[in-house]
Amino acid sequence: MATLSDVATRAGVSVSAVSRVLSEKPGVRVSVATRQRIHDAAKELNYRPNFTARALKSSRTHAVGLVVPGVTNAIFAELMRGVEEEARTKDYMVLIASTERLPEGEESIPRLMGEGRVDGVLVQFGDHLSGDDLRTVTDSGLPVISINTINPGSGGSVRLEDEAGMRLATEHLIELGHTRIGYAGGVPTSESGQRRLAGFLEAMAAAKLTVEPELVTDFGYYPKQGAQALDAMAELSTPPTAVVVANINAAHGVLSEARRLGIRVPEDMSIVAMHDTWTAEIAWPPLTCVRLPLYELGRAAMASLWDNINSGIAEDRVIADPAPELIVRESTAPPAR
Amino acid sequence: MATLSDVATRAGVSVSAVSRVLSEKPGVRVSVATRQRIHDAAKELNYRPNFTARALKSSRTHAVGLVVPGVTNAIFAELMRGVEEEARTKDYMVLIASTERLPEGEESIPRLMGEGRVDGVLVQFGDHLSGDDLRTVTDSGLPVISINTINPGSGGSVRLEDEAGMRLATEHLIELGHTRIGYAGGVPTSESGQRRLAGFLEAMAAAKLTVEPELVTDFGYYPKQGAQALDAMAELSTPPTAVVVANINAAHGVLSEARRLGIRVPEDMSIVAMHDTWTAEIAWPPLTCVRLPLYELGRAAMASLWDNINSGIAEDRVIADPAPELIVRESTAPPAR
DNA sequence: TACTCGTGAACAATCGTTTGATCATGCTAG
DNA sequence: CTAGCATGATCAAACGATTGTTCACGAGTA
Known part of the structure; x- marks a missing residue:
């Protein structure tokens, strides 16, 4: 050296x-x-x-932290790919901090941020990460960009057109002729979850379709919770003929649970899911999805953080390009009659 | 601050x-x-x-680099989860460096390593990363642990029981009564690929089954290459009744290609794959797999690197606990007769 | 009284870079 | 002939923490 x-x-x-x-x-x-x-x-x-000497002198580490709920997740992977790539163009490195299975009292996030290891942080809050954690982060005084959640404190954010996406998904089912449509959403405290639900409700209202409360669930975004949602709907005296699932991971759970219950997709029930990851194609039947620009979201997040680091400006951006797109595969069909 | x-x-x-x-x-x-x-x-x-000051003075950054071929990959995700978790117990952070889509002449790896950003590096070589790149890494003088490849230079390595795993997979098919068994492997230059092929050949030899050269392919570990492999086998006058796929990602490709070609799995052809990620369960039919301890591999890799950093010892370890395990799902069945 | 020794704390150099201030040199202009 | 100035390069002080060395002070001993 x-x-x-x-x-x-x-x-x-x-x-x-x-x-x-x-x-x-x-x-x-x-x-x-x-x-x-x-x-x-x-x-x-x-x-x-020598990077450390440089960082000490200039108080710039040329590294950012990426806080995510978990890494074994195709949605996260796409996002991360975008972050990574944008970081490379900006000559930055990415430090991953997964909040998965954090022992209670775990200090890794404050440590990551408080010790001058990174110039800024990208946070994607999962279901189990609360506003308190976010406050820890924003209070540190470091530039923070929150992903898919409008940051209540200072700091910017980037998010997707969740509402438009859900509208697209719902309209697709409506056009196919479905009228009794279920909704398998994320936990109600999540902000993006609220936006997605709103999109669903809007589309239903626009088509003058009634939304029965028992058809709207909010178990969460993971496969098991998708399965739970389907269980709840299947128990009803007249189950829905189609379900909008607010997350593709949950949709995979819906699919396997449907198989277990002997519900044929799409013959007995159509499924449309939010987000289009590579797993949509390996599922059976391949999932009809709404593709939102996750990769671009990652890039935009990193770009925004860079701006924030270098100029202090913090904006809330909506990533609308490319626009939400419906990818029709084989999990949706007209209702049986 | x-x-x-x-x-x-x-x-x-x-x-x-x-x-x-x-x-x-x-x-x-x-x-x-x-x-x-x-x-x-x-x-x-x-x-x-302040981390930078500490690092400068002590020349310890308490960070390691993790070089992987790509992040949108369930196998990698499992591995990374292990690395992350072990790193946390050791009070280390993980810097991800993906070699995916590296522009030619890209310098990110040497930069990561040469600038004193990390105390050591974990490298998982993909198909497109050669020994030359590895040399760049080992020549830097930093502790390096290579994952799933025995490091030709100095530096330790951790790997899995690829041979035993493939033997298990192959024996499963043999026990079901298959005799004409195909093999869809990784690129022949990859060392773990060679070990897997060896395991397959051993099992076949032990059962006194002949292995026809045209039934052994080596396109690679990605879905598209799995599809290619199936195409090649389907073209034969008498296609195999079962295929061992050396990587689950490739197996997903095999499955969709089979669907496209009208080959029913497992009725017309059984498929067994190496590695058991969560995607195995969402596939249709759910894939019979050999589970190798990827998470533990990640932990062991990080632990080895830590040893190497702190004491300079570098060993080549085989992660054999838990042992390879066959997970039978629905992609394998006795041959039609 | 003078000397040693243990204790508790400060001094100061160092890690490798960055950067404002300074200095030596040669040249031009008055 | 010298003040003034552009040029090309060095000096030296940081950045924040670590750590070997030194120092001041009082107690114990001869």
């Missing part, structure tokens, strides 16, 4: 000269000859600036 | 006193009174040691 002073010695100049030349700031007065010698020496020694 | 000297001022002592008290090294001589004042001051100011 060659240091600046190693290079300086080899080139026969001072460390400051080396630093200035190598950092290529405009307006430094160094002769062509020494410039050359410095570059040569640096190359010969394979010099790389 | 309170610093040591802020605390020192408030407690009316020197920074060194504060440092010694707060770091709780045994054998420091500080009176109970000042000790108390220091602790109080630290608490009041919510002092947290």
Whole structure:
């Protein structure tokens, strides 16, 4: 690990000269000859600036934290891919902090943030992460971008067109001729969950369809909770002929539970899900989904955080490009008659 | 962000006193009174040691890099979960570096490693990452643990019982009565790929079954390549009645291609796959798999790296606990007769 | 009284970079 | 001939923590 002073010695100049030349700031007065010698020496020694020293001096770590509920999740993976890629273009690194299975009293988030490890944080709140945790984060004074939740405190946010997406999904079922439509939503405290429900209700209202309370569930976004939702609906005297599932992971649970209960999809029941990950295609039947730009959401989140870090501006952005798109596969069909 | 000297001022002592008290090294001589004042001051100011300063002084960043081929991958996710969790117990953070879609000439890996950002690196080589890249990594002088590949240079490794796993998968098909069994493997340059193929061949040899060369393919571990493999086998005058797929992701591709070609699974063809991720259950039919301890592999990798960082010892470990296990679902059945 | 020794705490150097201030040199202009 | 100035480079002070060394003080001993 060659240091600046190693290079300086080899080139026969001072460390400051080396630093200035190598950092290529405009307006430094160094002769062509020494410039050359410095570059040569640096190359010969394979010099790389020490990140910790740089970070200490400049109080910039060129790293951001990404706080997510869990990593074994295709939705998260897409998001993360976007974050990663955008970070690369900005010359940033990404530190993952999963809140999955956090022992109580766990300190990893405050530690991540309080010790100057990162220049900012991207937070995607899952069901089990509350506003309190968010406060811990925002109170740290670090730039924070929250993903899919409008940040109540300061700090910006990025989110998707959840409402429009759900409307699209619901309209698809309505167009197919369904009138008794169920809704399997996320936990009611989640903000994006509320937006999705709103989208569903809007579409139903626009079609003058009634929404019976027992057809609206809010167990959560995971496969097991999707299964729970289906159980609840299947128990009804007249189950719905179609279900809008607010999350594709939950939809996978709905699908397996349907199989277990002998409900044929889409013959007995149509399923349409929010988010289009690669798992939609391997499911049986392949899931009809509404594709929201998760990858772009990740990129936008990182880009916003970068802006926030560098200029302090914090906005709430809605990622609407590409627009929500219905991907029709084989889990939806007209209702049996 | 309170610093040591802020605390020192408030407690009316020197920074060194504060440092010694707060770091709780045994054998420091500080009176109970000042000790108390220091602790109080630290608490009041919510002092947290600055990570960059600490790292610079101690040349320990308490962070490791995790280099993986891609993040949108259930196998990787399991692995990463293990790494994460073990890292947490060791008070380490994980920096993800995905080699997916790396622009050519991309420098992110050498940068990650060369700049003193991390204390060590975990590398999982995908198909498109060669020994050359590995050399870049090992040459940096940093502790490296390679995952699922025995490191040709120095540095330790952790891997799974690929051979035993494939034997288990193959024996399952043999026991069901299959004799004409195909093999859809990974790219031949991959070391774990070679071990898996060996396991398959061993099991076949032990059952005195012949392995026709055209039934052994090596397109790769991704869904599309699984589909390719099936295409190649379906074209044969007498296709196999069962296929061992060396990777579950490829198996998903096999399944959809089978559907496209009108091959019923398991009636016309049985499929057994390596690795058991949550996607196995959402597939149709649910995939019979061999479960290898991916999560434990991740934990072991991180633990090994930690050992390597702290004591310089580098071993090649095989993670054999829990042992490979066959999970029978619905993609395998006796051959039609 | 003078000396040693233990105790509790401060001093100061260091890690590798960055950057404002300073300095030596040679040249031009008055 | 010298003040003034642009040029090219060095000096030195940070950033925040760690740690070997030194120092002041009082108690114990000869």
